[in-house]
Amino acid sequence: MRNQSLDTLDPTPRAVLAIGTDYAPGTLLEMHSHRRAQFLYGATGLMEVGTDDGAWVVPPHSGVWIPAGKPHRVKMVGVSTRSLYIEPSAAPRSGSLCEVLAVSPLLRHLLIEAVDVPALYDLRGRDGLLMSLVLQEVRRAAALPFFAPLPAEPRLAALCIAFLHQPDVRTSPLAWARQLHQSERTFSRFFRLHTGVTFAEWRSQACLLSAMSQLAMGHSVTTVALQLGYDSPGAFSTMFRKKLGHKPSAFIAA
Template identity: 60%
Template sequence: MRNTSIDLLDHTPRAVVAIGTDYPQGHLLPSHSHRRAQLLYGATGVMQVSTTNGRWVVPSQRAVWIPPQVAHEVLMLGVSTRSLYIEPAAMPALGDQCQVISVSPLMRQLLMEAVDLPLAYDKDGRDGALINLLLHELNRTTCLPLHIPLPETPRLLTLCQAFLQQPNAHQSPEQWAQQLHISLRTFNRLFREQTGMSFVQWRQRACVVRALTRLAAGEAVTRIALDFGYDSPAAFSTMFRRVAGQPPSAYLETGA
């Protein structure tokens, strides 16, 4: 099915409903949730997914796993999507948290094919075998480090949100501890408890995730690196590769 809402198809008597949708640049899907789990794949463009627990950036040819009943907002930046809506009883073992996942060439072709299947596909025929293979492939995917966890403590959350608006590689845990009027040791413990990461790890992850959106908009690596406070594009690219596994110039070009 294409360019229709899962709300109209949710009670289809099949474990998986596949829908393809094209979105205009900058289209925002306000916060909502689904009864089924959702695998949201972007064939083109970049998606920004937000929940109360964090933010995820999904480059083209990757996907985001959204468990059932998780409220989420999605900003579409030139995206053509393929979505699988999966009954909770048929969910693959991807857990109960949102995550960005890799998409193999086989899975990509299966997703493209799935949206053209009949809504009430033959469960025992070729179409049912295709859907079952898709679910098997989902169980083999790997999680990508494109999640920015957000803390619950209001004052710390405010600092994190401000950083995401204007990343700065020179900001230090000492500066944040001073702003919160706590010791550095207390800050480091609080930050890890609230985000599951050290401050430096979080700062680097945030820079990578924010950079992906700007790269998708066609901005130069040099401009992004300087805006984020890096001394050179090479220093930024080294950090980006260490965190994301690929240099910024390649990350949006492959489905790896």
């Protein structure tokens, strides 16, 4: 099914519904939730997903698992999506957090095929087998670290959200500590307590998420590196390769 509203299909007595939707570049889906769990795959382009728990970037060849009832917002950067909407009782993954998942070649082809399956498919025929297999592949998909957690502590959350909108690798923990009227040592403990990671780890991850989005929108490596505060494109490329295992140019090509 393509470009159809989930609201009209949600009551269908099937554990899995597959819908393909085309979005104009820059489309923003404001905060919303679904009764069913969702696996959202971008066949093209890149997605930015935000929840109260944090921010995710979903690059090509990846998808995002969204638990049932989880409020989320999505920004599309030239995306044609293939979504699975899954009854909570049939959800192949547990937990209350979103996850970015690697999409294997098999899962990709299953998702492409699934959107041509009618809503009321034959459970015992080919379509039923296809939907059962796609659930198994979502279950076994590997989680990817394209995530920056957001703390529940309101003062720290405000600083983190502002940073995600304008990341700068030169931002120091001392600057944030002063804004919170803390010593740098106290702030370091405070930050880790509320996010589960160090300030340096979180800052690097947030810069990576921004870099992936900007590169996907066509910005040059040099432009992205300087905008994020790196001393040179080479320093930025080193960070990118360390995090993802390949250079920014390879990411752009993909």
